[in-house]
Amino acid sequence: MTDSSDIDSGTHVHADVDVDTDTARKLVFSDVRDVRLDSVSTEELGPNDVIVETTVSAISPGTELLLYHGEVPEQMAADETLETLDGDLSYPTTYGYAAVGDVVKAGKEATDRVDERVFAFHPHQNRFCVDSDNLISIPDGLDDETASLLPTAETATNFLLDGSPRVGERVVVFGAGVIGLCTIQLLANFPISELVVIEPIPGRRELARTFGADRALDPSACDDIFNDHDPPGADLVYEVSGQPAALNAAIDVVGYDGRIIVGSWYGNKPTELELGGDFHRDRITLTSSQVSTINPDLRGRWNTDRRLSVAIDQLNAIDVDALITDRVSFDDASSAYRRLTEVPESTLQVLLTY
Known part of the structure; x- marks a missing residue:
């Protein structure tokens, strides 16, 4: 792994470190080549909600770099198929869809998920509240880093x-x-x-x-x-x-x-x-x-659940270790985006660690 501190600072990150268990930190794309960490209150738990403590999240070097460089069309809507993304992609905005973590708290209808290792299509955030129905259980054979490459x-x-x-x-x-x-x-x-x-x-x-x-x-x-x-x-x-x-x-x-x-x-x-x-x-x-x-021609027999199940199986066929070049602390997230921008010849998949 390359030390991200070797990259000269061309952006800024502002971390509001919290100690309250009811607050969390989220990564915000605030402007062109400018990301920050903002404090956010974790939502009050609904009956089927859970709190996930993030262990790792994967940066999408495609969409997220477009956001980072200001190359997303103005007022472009976020992906409406993901309940964790809303609004449009104009600044400031949160983004990300590859979070892995542990369920640490649950509403009364989701207590069976406490201590479960899960994947969520959720923006980069160290702790978040989500409907448990939107979580994917991680099979025992997949480690957290491999699971983060599910998308x-x-x-x-x-x-x-x-x-x-x-x-x-x-x-x-x-x-x-x-x-x-x-x-x-x-x-x-x-x-x-x-x-x-x-x-x-x-x-x-x-x-x-x-x-x-x-x-x-x-x-x-x-x-x-x-x-x-x-x-x-x-x-x-x-x-x-x-x-x-x-x-x-x-x-x-x-x-x-x-x-x-x-x-x-x-x-x-x-x-x-x-x-x-x-x-x-x-x-x-x-x-x-x-x-x-899903391709309209395939919808008679395929849906997103079936495709996701196949993708989980395919993770076992992919050399994930060869793809991951950098692991960067969430606190130093700005250096991850600088590295993807400035040294693509030695950078592929960057993971944020928590």
């Missing part, structure tokens, strides 16, 4: 459900960040003919090969990678780099009647698609994939 595994699972990789297909993944690497490792278990990863950071390319990629290339070398095949081009492309320019590259790589699954959220970064060339005649399918919902 990442669920997102990767959703990508595979949306893309439907088929036996013998040629698959390309743009982006070997945390979600890209999880997607790569799950794809490597499929009987596809070749898995190629496009990633600018050398260390991430090497990790992609370790995770099962047949080839991992710099974006400058991705032209014509399947042009000598019959039929030419990739069958399936995943764009999970977070970089709008990669979407045009994905269109160039995919073949006739190919599929592109767009897992990136670009925020308010401009995206200029070049649709006047091969795209117009090649019947390319562009599909947005977002974990809040």
Whole structure:
């Protein structure tokens, strides 16, 4: 783990340390590149509510960095499918959806959950009150750090459900960040003919090969990678780099009647698609994939509970230790976001510890 104190301070964090067990601290995105810890009163327990003491939470290097950099569209609504997120994402706002902790107190209808280890889709906060129905029990075989990557595994699972990789297909993944690497490792278990990863950071390319990629290339070398095949081009492309320019590259790589699954959220970064060339005649399918919902074509047999159960199983197939590069104290949360911004070549998954 790299010591986050090595990063020069370019942001500020203001911690209001509390000693009252009825108060907690929450992380607030207060402005561009500015986060702080605010005191907040834990809500009065309802009959089915519990108090969770957080042990670890995972930072989403996609959405949270968009918030940190001020790249979320103004008045963008929070994810309405998560009851712990409300309002919009304008400053100041709380965010996060990967908290693991222990139930330390419960209302009269949830006393059976006291002392249980749980996962919650909850913003970064050292202690919080939540309806017990919104908690996920952590299996004994998963440690807290692994469990905190459950949303990442669920997102990767959703990508595979949306893309439907088929036996013998040629698959390309743009982006070997945390979600890209999880997607790569799950794809490597499929009987596809070749898995190629496009990633600018050398260390991430090497990790992609370790995770099962047949080839991992710099974006400058991705032209014509399947042009000598019959039929030419990739069958399936995943764009999970977070970089709008990669979407045009994905269109160039995919073949006739190919599929592109767009897992990136670009925020308010401009995206200029070049649709006047091969795209117009090649019947390319562009599909947005977002974990809040299930593919409409699958809803007859799939729901979010089933997908989540599969994602928990998939966590056992993902090399979580290779993904976690930094563990940062919640009190020093601002350094975690600086590190993700300033040294991405050596930073993947950052965990906040409590």
